[in-house]
Structure formats: C-alpha cells, structure tokens
Amino acid sequence: MSITADNPTTTQSTTLRDARVPQGGMYEGVRVLRPFPEGWEERPYEHIEVTPQTSVIGAEIRGADLSRPLALAVREEINRALLEWKVLFFRGANLSPEQQAAFARHWGELETNPLLARGASDEIVRFEKGAAGSRPTYENVWHTDVTFRERPAMGAVLQLREVPPIGGHTMWADMAAAYDNLPDEVKQRIDGAVAVHDFIPGFDRFTPREKLLELQDQFPPVQHPVVRTHPESGRKMLFVNTSFTTHIVGMDRDESDRLLAFLTRQAHVPEYQVRFAWQPGDIAFWDNRATQHYALFDYAGQRRVAERVAVVGDRPF
Incomplete structure (x- = not known):
C-alpha cells in the first residue's frame, strides 16, 4: 500500500523482528523480596x-547497651534480628576494642587473620587509610569474608573509628534473595554443585609474594557448596564470591567462568542491597553466612579507620 499526503495509512508488519539479548543476562521485572524464610x-x-x-536486608537496633555483657533475652533478640535482617546497625556505640571483642564473643570464639593488619589484639583487624598514600585494596569488591577457610566466619562486628567527610560507606547484599530470584534452570544446574575457594586470588595484588608463599600451606584451597544452607534458619543462599571462588568442580574452565560470572553478578542487584553511611563510633554486625559486602573506596586523599572482629563459623553444607 502506498503512502501519500492524502492517504497516510501504513501497513503494519505481521512479523516481529529478532531482538535477542545475550544469554545469562539479568532482566527487569518483579523480584521475590522476603526477609524471612518460609x-x-x-x-x-x-x-x-x-x-x-530495606525490604529484605539491614536494620537499625536501639535499646541495647553493647558496652556491657548482654542479658540472655537481649542476646537472643539481637540474634533473631540478625537472622531476619542479615546486618544490624548500632549508632554511636563507641566501644573500646576490648568491649567490641566482648560483644562479638556472645556469638562464639573469635578468629585471627594473619593476612590483615593487627589492632589492639590478635583478634582485632585494623583497616587504616591515611590521606597520603592511600590506594585501593581488596575491600572495594563484592565478597564474603574468608570463604577460603574450612570454617568461614559466622559473622563480623565492624566499628568506624574515623570517617572521611564524604564517602566511605559500606554496602551489603542479601544472598538468600539472590538465590530466590535465580531462574529455575540455574537452580537445577547448581543444585549439589561444589566450588573451590582460595585466598590467593583475593590477596595477590596487594600482598608481597613472600607473604603469600609463607601462608599458602596454612590456607590450602577448600571446597564449599555453591548453594549453602543456613545452619539456623535453614534458608538456601548463594555462596560464591569474586574474591575467593576460583572454579566449580567438574566443569571445564570456560563453562565454570561463565556460570560464576552470572552468579557473582547477583550481588549487584540494588533490590538485594542496603547501604550504610557511617558516623564515628557506629557498629555494624553482619551475618557472614548470608551476605556479601562492599566497602566503597571513594574517599581518596581522606582518612578512614575501622576495626573488625570476626566470629569463627561452621563448615558450610
């Protein structure tokens, strides 16, 4: 049919053109967002x-004095909040290093980490970046702490001692929500799959070779399930991360790399995240079994000082 000024009618196509997008992408639409297990x-x-x-992760807690031993009922409610919201924020706690460690011990034995700078004791890790000579480190990437251990940390308690005037926030991602929203065919593919975790990929860019050689026998590669089950809530969660997961057992390298790239991208979905703007003396307590986190390095030239203690965890299953 022709088109003229007197006849503006056009013919509508009856065939939709091909508009493929790359496989393994992440698409818009409704996401399952539930903070609690079924x-x-x-x-x-x-x-x-x-x-x-947020709808699924992060809660501010008031009414608990973290500087003193917790009453059993208070400890139980904080633990329930941790299971429900995965990361808890306590504004203006201003704990001494000893008080911070004592609070964390309510959840178990504290771990030491010879790869990181020591604070006031072996259990306290100190992250200190000064205005001069600051450089990016392993912090500003999505990761779960120490998955290269046979028993990765159950949780961690972080306090900011000094905060830059702008920036220096931390983000956490809910890996239960990440699992819930995987396509069914991906869930079937990773059901029962096992991945290898190793400390060297996460540290080799920032650690002298001599130090890596010294510690590699102490921290041999370990295997963990790609999908772990939370030991308290029973919820399924993705348990792979960019820093330490090297490959999936039984897959060729290309296939493993493609699948891990897709799985680790799930932490980047904003609906699964919470972002915390620190003030000096604030505390964050997160469930390391259920989350990944990312410390933003957007404050180059400014000073940021944080101290962290971590609680020894169980072997993932």
Whole structure:
C-alpha cells in the first residue's frame, strides 16, 4: 500500500523482528523480596527496637547497651534480628576494642587473620587509610569474608573509628534473595554443585609474594557448596564470591567462568542491597553466612579507620 499526503495509512508488519539479548543476562521485572524464610514465625521484640532499612536486608537496633555483657533475652533478640535482617546497625556505640571483642564473643570464639593488619589484639583487624598514600585494596569488591577457610566466619562486628567527610560507606547484599530470584534452570544446574575457594586470588595484588608463599600451606584451597544452607534458619543462599571462588568442580574452565560470572553478578542487584553511611563510633554486625559486602573506596586523599572482629563459623553444607 502506498503512502501519500492524502492517504497516510501504513501497513503494519505481521512479523516481529529478532531482538535477542545475550544469554545469562539479568532482566527487569518483579523480584521475590522476603526477609524471612518460609514458615518463619514473626514475633514482636520486647527488649530492643528494630527498624528495617530495606525490604529484605539491614536494620537499625536501639535499646541495647553493647558496652556491657548482654542479658540472655537481649542476646537472643539481637540474634533473631540478625537472622531476619542479615546486618544490624548500632549508632554511636563507641566501644573500646576490648568491649567490641566482648560483644562479638556472645556469638562464639573469635578468629585471627594473619593476612590483615593487627589492632589492639590478635583478634582485632585494623583497616587504616591515611590521606597520603592511600590506594585501593581488596575491600572495594563484592565478597564474603574468608570463604577460603574450612570454617568461614559466622559473622563480623565492624566499628568506624574515623570517617572521611564524604564517602566511605559500606554496602551489603542479601544472598538468600539472590538465590530466590535465580531462574529455575540455574537452580537445577547448581543444585549439589561444589566450588573451590582460595585466598590467593583475593590477596595477590596487594600482598608481597613472600607473604603469600609463607601462608599458602596454612590456607590450602577448600571446597564449599555453591548453594549453602543456613545452619539456623535453614534458608538456601548463594555462596560464591569474586574474591575467593576460583572454579566449580567438574566443569571445564570456560563453562565454570561463565556460570560464576552470572552468579557473582547477583550481588549487584540494588533490590538485594542496603547501604550504610557511617558516623564515628557506629557498629555494624553482619551475618557472614548470608551476605556479601562492599566497602566503597571513594574517599581518596581522606582518612578512614575501622576495626573488625570476626566470629569463627561452621563448615558450610
């Protein structure tokens, strides 16, 4: 049919053109966002105030004095909040290193980490970046702490001692939400899969070779499930990360790399994330079994000082 000024009608195509997008992409649409496992009993909090920061991850906690030993009922409610919201924020706690470590010990034995700078004791790790000579490190990448251990940390308690005037925030991602929203065919593909974790990929760009050689026998590669089950909530979670997961057992390198690239990208989805703007003396306590985190290095030329203690965890299953 011709088109003229007197006859503006056009012919509508009856065939939709091919518009393929690359396989393994992430697409817009509704996402499953639930903070609790199926069947979880929601109960009111009687001893602390819990204020969620997003739909699935992050809550600010008020009403608990972290500088003193916790009453059993308070400890139990903080633990329930941790299971529900994965990372908890305590504003203005201003704990001494000894008090910070004592708070973390309510959840178990504290680990030491010879790869990181020591604080006031062997259990305290100190992250210190000064205005002069600051450089990027392993912090500003999505990762789960120490998955290269047979028993990765159960959780970590981080306090900011000094905060830059702008920037220096930390983000956490909910890896249970990341698992929930995987395509069914991907879930089937990774069901029962095992991946290798190694400390060297995450540290070799920032650690002298002599130090790596000294520690590689102490930290041999380990295998963990690609999807781990939370030992307390029973929820399934993705358990691979860019820093330490090297490959999936039984797959050729190209196939493993493609699948890991897709799985690790899940942490980048904003609906699964919470972002925290620090003030000096603030505490974050996160469930390392259920999250990844990313410390932004957007404050070059400014000073940021943080101290962290970590609780020894269980072997993933």
